[in-house]
Amino acid sequence: ALVEKGSYRHFMEKEVHEQPESTQRTLTAYLDPVTGGVRADIKAGVDFSTVSRLQIIACGTAYYAGSIARYAFEKLAGLPVDVEVASEFRYRSPAMMPGVLAVAVSQSGETADTLAALRWCQSQGLKTAAVVNVHTSTMAREADLLWPTHAGPEIGVASTKAFTAQLSALLSLAVTAAAQRGRINAAEEGRLAQVLLGAPGLIAEALGMDGDIVRITNDLSKARDVIYLGRGETYPLALEGALKLKEISYIHAEGYAAGELKHGPIALIDENTPVVVIAPDDELFEKTASNVQEVAARGGRVIMITNAPQKVPTLSGDAAKSLKVIQAPDCDPFIAALVYSVPIQLLAYHTAVHKGTDVDQPRNLAKSVTVE
Numbered sequence: 001a002l003v004e005k006g007s008y009r010h011f012m013e014k015e016v017h018e019q020p021e022s023t024q025r026t027l028t029a030y031l032d033p034v035t036g037g038v039r040a041d042i043k044a045g046v047d048f049s050t051v052s053r054l055q056i057i058a059c060g061t062a063y064y065a066g067s068i069a070r071y072a073f074e075k076l077a078g079l080p081v082d083v084e085v086a087s088e089f090r091y092r093s094p095a096m097m098p099g100v101l102a103v104a105v106s107q108s109g110e111t112a113d114t115l116a117a118l119r120w121c122q123s124q125g126l127k128t129a130a131v132v133n134v135h136t137s138t139m140a141r142e143a144d145l146l147w148p149t150h151a152g153p154e155i156g157v158a159s160t161k162a163f164t165a166q167l168s169a170l171l172s173l174a175v176t177a178a179a180q181r182g183r184i185n186a187a188e189e190g191r192l193a194q195v196l197l198g199a200p201g202l203i204a205e206a207l208g209m210d211g212d213i214v215r216i217t218n219d220l221s222k223a224r225d226v227i228y229l230g231r232g233e234t235y236p237l238a239l240e241g242a243l244k245l246k247e248i249s250y251i252h253a254e255g256y257a258a259g260e261l262k263h264g265p266i267a268l269i270d271e272n273t274p275v276v277v278i279a280p281d282d283e284l285f286e287k288t289a290s291n292v293q294e295v296a297a298r299g300g301r302v303i304m305i306t307n308a309p310q311k312v313p314t315l316s317g318d319a320a321k322s323l324k325v326i327q328a329p330d331c332d333p334f335i336a337a338l339v340y341s342v343p344i345q346l347l348a349y350h351t352a353v354h355k356g357t358d359v360d361q362p363r364n365l366a367k368s369v370t371v372e
């Protein structure tokens, strides 16, 4: 069926706005809203208690989804996870141990490096799984286990709803793993499932940040470089935010772990460099807030995305004048990366629109990289 933009200016805008439904479809394929736990067929398809380690392999945005999921699998399920870009993994002669489950994450299911990495894992006798959005793709056919995402067709080259669908599937699987590995009881499984099933509503709320974000993009579109900072699960989201901005606005952007700031990136801070800080109100908030003060003390222009504006440190002088706080919805830290994906996408989208770039077909990029 032909996919049309409808009243949206770009496919990317449409796809960003579809996320309440696309995450809902994906989450309910894994979680049962009635019984309030992981679906029986999902549990029947895999036994994470026999898995010694997850090896996640992916490229681009899918790699960042895998990197975020790592935190959940390790924290909730005590399952060791490696995440690697497929182009490195496939040529590195990685040392694998028995019981490794290789998980390819891919929107298209056709990315050449990810497919080659998946095949290499199979040649080593490892069990494989594929988290893919195109259910008829090569990876979907070849992997031992298919974990579909239900984002629907994604047309914009810059991935948005496929990313949040990947997070929805992977976080649901982390709950599955935690239950199967005896790390959580049925009540906690039900609670985490409810938290995840609440994400689509919070994503809808986060779409309401649109106006606040449009107001800062005039400023952002003039920057030569933009820095993104995050901690914990929002660290890979900072990397994804920087990727999204460079892909469609052609502004140079880099993401860093907030704690790494003082080990180099802080040398880049000046009054011309916006610093986007992704700071949900979790147990690491205070640490990130102190990074904000470090940036401000060096004249940096801080854009803080947080659900705790009242906790943002008081700045003085120019730093106080240039500080922008964008309020995000309150959410359980477990789904923060999912909910905060929305402002990150909107920031890149509106900056690109302001610059007048070709949002859906950015220069030099392909939707699916099927040749090396």
Ligand code: G6P
Pocket: 059, 060, 061, 062, 105, 106, 107, 108, 109, 110, 111, 114, 157, 158, 159, 365, 366, 367, 368, 369
């Ligand atoms: C290309 C696309 C990205 C995507 C990456 C991986 O570079 O432009 O948006 O994240 O490929 O694609 P996949 O289909 O494997 O998720």
